[in-house]
Amino acid sequence: TVRHKKTIIPAHWRREYNNNAHEQAILDKLEKRVGPVMATHLPRSYGMAETDLGPGLVLDLVRDHDGGISRSIRELITTGYDLPKLKPSFLEFGKFLSDNLILTRSLLDHNLVVEMREDGPGPIFLIDGFGDPAWIPFSSWIPALGHAKVARRIEEAWQRFEKFAASGGVSDELRRTSSWDQGFLRHRG
Numbered sequence: 001t002v003r004h005k006k007t008i009i010p011a012h013w014r015r016e017y018n019n020n021a022h023e024q025a026i027l028d029k030l031e032k033r034v035g036p037v038m039a040t041h042l043p044r045s046y047g048m049a050e051t052d053l054g055p056g057l058v059l060d061l062v063r064d065h066d067g068g069i070s071r072s073i074r075e076l077i078t079t080g081y082d083l084p085k086l087k088p089s090f091l092e093f094g095k096f097l098s099d100n101l102i103l104t105r106s107l108l109d110h111n112l113v114v115e116m117r118e119d120g121p122g123p124i125f126l127i128d129g130f131g132d133p134a135w136i137p138f139s140s141w142i143p144a145l146g147h148a149k150v151a152r153r154i155e156e157a158w159q160r161f162e163k164f165a166a167s168g169g170v171s172d173e174l175r176r177t178s179s180w181d182q183g184f185l186r187h188r189g
Contacts, residue, residue, distance in 0.1 A: 020048060020057040026131040027059075034100045041096045041125055062125045064116040070125070071116075073161060074109035078169030083161060086114060086121050093124040094154035101146045103132035103139055107157035109164060 027045040031038050038044070043059035050056075062070040077083060093112075097104065104126060111129045115122040132140055132149075139146040 020055060023128070023130050024048070024057055030100075030102060030130070034102070037100070041093055041123055042102070042130075043125060043127060059127065062113045062115055062127070065118050065122075066116075070113040072110050073112045073114060073124075074164075074170065076114060077109065077161065077165045080169075083165040086124070086161075087158075089114060089121045089124050090154070090158060093126075094150065097154070098147050098150045101140075101143060101150070103137075103146060103149060104153060105129040105131065105133050107153050109157075109161060112157075 024045045024047065027042065030042065031044065039060070043062070046058040048055045049058045064070050071079075073086065076086070096102070106129065107126070108129060111127055113125050113127055115125065134140075139149040
């Protein structure tokens with residue numbers, strides 16, 4: 001998505017922010033730094049492709065053991081999945097981020113998908129929200145700050161998931177009248 005922020009700075013002086021290009025650059029750097037282990041919790045980037053909505057970033061598609069497309073934590077919670085069953089997978093995901101010092105934006109329920117296996121939840125994948133949003137990235141430069149930031153992101157996200165689960169997830173009304181429909185599959189192919 002290309003965004004132009006509202007500001008008092010004239011348009012011809014502003015830079016254009018392309019979220020897809022930014023995330024592709026982050027994923028490419030991570031793949032070089034982390035190596036093949038990256039694919040255990042993050043999708044690989046295959047560049048840009050033209051779509052009916054404009055240029056889009058091509059990433060790995062996460063699939064369950066039965067070949068179906070993996071669902072987001074938002075969709076799982078809304079359809080009644082027992083959140084505590086996801087805790088071990090989520091903690092493993094957090095350990096992966098911390099071990100590899102991978103900084104993210106806020107970990108949102110619609111940006112995390114769970115690969116379901118025959119015996120229950122498998123790995124969790126981050127599909128959007130890569131990179132540190134800090135203007136001055138101290139957490140990238142100082143490992144202790146980076147690890148603390150990852151731990152904080154994991155803790156804050158789990159607390160949000162618990163509140164969301166306690167509220168019953170996303171109602172049909174909210175899905176129809178707001179952007180809360182993000183993170184729900186429209187097909188199961």
